[in-house]
Amino acid sequence: MAAEKHGIEPAQAARRPIVATIATVFKAGHVLLVRRAxxxxxxxxxxxxxxxxxxxxxxxxxxxxxxxxxxxxxxxRKVFTAVDAFDRDETGALRHHHVLVAVLCSWVAGEPVAGDDALEVRWVPLHALETGDLDLSRDVARLARLGADIAT
Structure with a gap:
C-alpha cells in the first residue's frame, strides 16, 4: 500500500489533516503572541x-x-505560507496532523486580552524571539520573520 511505503499506518491513511489558520499581527516592531492553554x-x-x-x-x-x-x-491582508504541525504521543504515533495556514493581518483596534484558548497574550518584540527567553511553538520565530518582512 502507498501509505505504508511512506511510513504511515493504514488506519492513519484513512484520516485527513485538519486545516487551521494562524493570524500573524505586527505593530511597531512587535508581534502578537498567545501562550497556549x-x-x-x-x-x-x-x-x-x-x-x-x-x-x-x-x-x-x-x-x-x-x-x-x-x-x-x-x-x-494575505495568506503567505503554510506549515505542517504533527502531534505525536509518547511512542511517536501520530495523533493529529494540522496544516496551519499563516494569514498576515493588520491591527485595527483593541488591546490584547487572553480569551478562549489563551493563557496569556502580549505584544512581543521581534528581536526577543531569538533570545530563547520564551518557550516558542515550532516555527514561530521563522514565521514571524517571514511575516514581518512581508508586512513592511
Whole structure:
C-alpha cells in the first residue's frame, strides 16, 4: 500500500489533516503572541489561530480566532505560507496532523486580552524571539520573520 511505503499506518491513511489558520499581527516592531492553554504544545507561545469552520474562508477563520483569543480587531491582508504541525504521543504515533495556514493581518483596534484558548497574550518584540527567553511553538520565530518582512 502507498501509505505504508511512506511510513504511515493504514488506519492513519484513512484520516485527513485538519486545516487551521494562524493570524500573524505586527505593530511597531512587535508581534502578537498567545501562550497556549491546551494541547498540543500547551504552555508554549505561538500565534493566535484555530480550525477553519465549514464554509469559512481562511481569512475569516484567522480573524475570528484572533478576536476570540485576544480581543484584537484586524483586517486580513494575505495568506503567505503554510506549515505542517504533527502531534505525536509518547511512542511517536501520530495523533493529529494540522496544516496551519499563516494569514498576515493588520491591527485595527483593541488591546490584547487572553480569551478562549489563551493563557496569556502580549505584544512581543521581534528581536526577543531569538533570545530563547520564551518557550516558542515550532516555527514561530521563522514565521514571524517571514511575516514581518512581508508586512513592511
Amino acid at each position: 491546551n494541547p498540543p504544545e500547551a504552555g508554549t507561545w505561538g500565534f493566535p489561530g484555530g480550525k477553519v469552520e465549514l464554509g469559512e474562508s481562511l481569512e475569516q477563520a484567522a480573524l475570528r480566532e484572533l478576536f476570540e483569543e485576544t480581543g484584537i480587531d484586524a483586517t486580513a
